[in-house]
Amino acid sequence: MNFDITELGVQEKYRLLNGGVTPRPIAWISTRSKSGVDNLAPYSFFTVASCNPPVLLYTQVNQRTGVDKDTLQNLRETGECVINIVNSHLLEQMNQTSASISINESEFDLAGIEQSTSRTVAPPSVKGSPIRYECTLREIISLGDLPAGGTLVLLDVKSVFVRDDIYSEKGINQELIDSVGKMGGDGYSFTTKYLALNRP
Incomplete structure (x- = not known):
């Protein structure tokens, strides 16, 4: 079956892209608002943009309301975040943080997630995450203001934490990360x- 994009509605296009480009790594992004509230939210449109300089990229899919999600609002105000990599042990808590709550509430508290102090940025890290990238905002690129449009966020990596047991002189042991990937809809994949x- 072939689909002509010009004949499709927003949700149809979303389902074809979201359901076909899989599995996707998950950026579990922690930020801190100007008022000091810690935010934590998952984003599955996420990848490496550059290794030299080290830059990560995630996409915010625009909400129907046209209002930026808390993560992007906080990044615009403070310019700092941590990208926490999700493993199977963190999956349930990560899923809880996708809930819509007030900007004055913290997802760390909502899901009972243990924090650790970051080395180079103010937002806390997820203590149980096996790999964590502390980042500063590099650039925000809007690809459109319509609902489900994309806002690309480029982040400069300032510090990387890798759990001791999964790192050796050869680098990160891929078999031990236990990464979780995002599939279409409510689905996830495991690196078993x-x-x-x-x-x-």
Whole structure:
């Protein structure tokens, strides 16, 4: 079946993109508002934009209200965040933080998530996360103001935490991260099987 994008509605386009580009890594982003409230929210439109300089990228899919999510509002005001990588042990708590709550409430409190102090930025880190990237805001690029439009957020990596047991002189042990990926709809995938192929 082929789909002509010009003939599709917003939700149809969203489902075709969200359901086909899978699995996607999850950026569990912690920020702190100017008033000192700690926010934590998951974003699955997330990747590495550059390694030199080290830059990460996530996309905020615009809400129907046209109002930026708390994460982006906080980044605009303070310019700092932490991207916490999600493993299977954190999946349930991560899912809880996708709930819509007041900007004056903290998802850390809502989901009972233990914090740790970050080294280079003010927002706290998720203590149980195996890999954490402390970042500052580099650039915000709007691809459109319509509902489900994208706002690209580029983040400069300032510090990286890797849990001791998953790191060696060869780098991060991919089999031990236990990463969770986002599928379409409410689905998730697990990295329970790892296969390495030599490049030709």
